Amino acid sequence: MRKQQLEFVYMRAIAILWIVAGHSIYNSGEGFPLALENVLRGGTALFVFISGYFYHRIFYPRMVYKEFMVTKIRNVLVPFLWVSLVGLIMLATQWSLMYDRSLTEVAKGVYYTVRNGYVLYPHWYIPFILAVFAISPVFSAYIRLSAGVRWLILVIMCLVSVFIHRPIGNINVLHSLVYFTPFYLMGILYSQHEAELRRYATPLLVLAVLGTVLSLYMQTYVDVHVGNYHKAALTLSGVDWQFVQKFSLCILAVGLCLWMSQQDLSARTTGMMAVLAEMSFAIFFLHPLFSIIFGVFTGLARFKLAPGNVWTTLGLSLCIFAFLLTGSVLTAKAIKRRWGDRSRSYIGW
Numbered sequence: 001m002r003k004q005q006l007e008f009v010y011m012r013a014i015a016i017l018w019i020v021a022g023h024s025i026y027n028s029g030e031g032f033p034l035a036l037e038n039v040l041r042g043g044t045a046l047f048v049f050i051s052g053y054f055y056h057r058i059f060y061p062r063m064v065y066k067e068f069m070v071t072k073i074r075n076v077l078v079p080f081l082w083v084s085l086v087g088l089i090m091l092a093t094q095w096s097l098m099y100d101r102s103l104t105e106v107a108k109g110v111y112y113t114v115r116n117g118y119v120l121y122p123h124w125y126i127p128f129i130l131a132v133f134a135i136s137p138v139f140s141a142y143i144r145l146s147a148g149v150r151w152l153i154l155v156i157m158c159l160v161s162v163f164i165h166r167p168i169g170n171i172n173v174l175h176s177l178v179y180f181t182p183f184y185l186m187g188i189l190y191s192q193h194e195a196e197l198r199r200y201a202t203p204l205l206v207l208a209v210l211g212t213v214l215s216l217y218m219q220t221y222v223d224v225h226v227g228n229y230h231k232a233a234l235t236l237s238g239v240d241w242q243f244v245q246k247f248s249l250c251i252l253a254v255g256l257c258l259w260m261s262q263q264d265l266s267a268r269t270t271g272m273m274a275v276l277a278e279m280s281f282a283i284f285f286l287h288p289l290f291s292i293i294f295g296v297f298t299g300l301a302r303f304k305l306a307p308g309n310v311w312t313t314l315g316l317s318l319c320i321f322a323f324l325l326t327g328s329v330l331t332a333k334a335i336k337r338r339w340g341d342r343s344r345s346y347i348g349w
Contacts, residue, residue: 018043052187
């Protein structure tokens with residue numbers, strides 16, 4: 001495996017671990033360390049960055065739009081629909097049996113859930129990324145612009161994202177598209193200017209550290225804000241420090257994975273990271289289902305423990321993380337063994 005490939009194997013593995021960790025937080029804002037929560041939330045940004053990199057590196061040189069979209073519909077939209085159907089059945093059963101809701105109330109819940117455009121909360125990402133794929137000709141045109149114009153557009157889009165924040169409930173796909181475009185452009189630019197950017201690795205990493213520390217301090221101790229910033233796009237509500245933090249952390253993630261790719265890591269470590277990277281989309285699809293299962297069987301879906309000792313909160317969050325990750329990996333492997341290559345249509349792997 002070439003070094004250039006290996007760094008993105010590590011990055012994909014880190015991205016899915018980051019996302020699952022962000023969805024494993026217990027006692028959010030009520031006992032879980034706020035600074036740590038603000039770091040763990042928003043890991044999707046790295047997923048978007050990686051997608052931008054691979055769009056330029058793999059798809060753009062041989063782009064046939066119709067074939068590209070057919071592949072994305074088959075490998076992204078179809079499994080999204082299957083997993084969403086399973087999630088909807090689980091949620092409807094939970095509403096009926098645990099919360100004693102009438103059939104009419106369950107039907108209303110199903111309607112309002114589906115109306116959002118996704119069933120399981122982390123899956124807001126799928127309508128968004130499909131929209132990104134749908135406007136691929138726009139990104140192809142961006143790639144053909146002069147370097148100066150490309151970087152200028154990135155800066156402008158970053159300024160827009162910092163002030164529009166993420167959409168309420170992540171429901172507005174167009175809003176998400178605008179907000180996350182800088183991360184996609186960042187991935188494209190890293191692919192285009194990789195050699196040049198590596199020459200300036202040290203100052204870039206220093207700036208990224210400063211950006212991370214400053215934004216984390218402002219978000220945690222000045223704004224005292226929990227996690228991602230959400231609001232209507234055209235209202236003003238200050239700076240989205242989470243965006244600044246995640247932009248900086250993407251740069252640090254690239255540096256970390258480059259460093260890891262140059263180390264003599266054990267075959268076991270590399271193999272484990274390769275497995276996580278390979279099935280990262282399946283883990284993304286499946287882990288919200290195990291969040292429902294965990295909540296039901298532990299009672300945390302209905303009864304929330306009072307904020308307590310920080311170590312208890314961290315320990316329970318770690319247990320949730322282990323359960324979501326292990327359950328998703330084992331289920332994905334079982335489905336892969338049962339259906340072979342057809343499993344891609346069910347779980348994206």
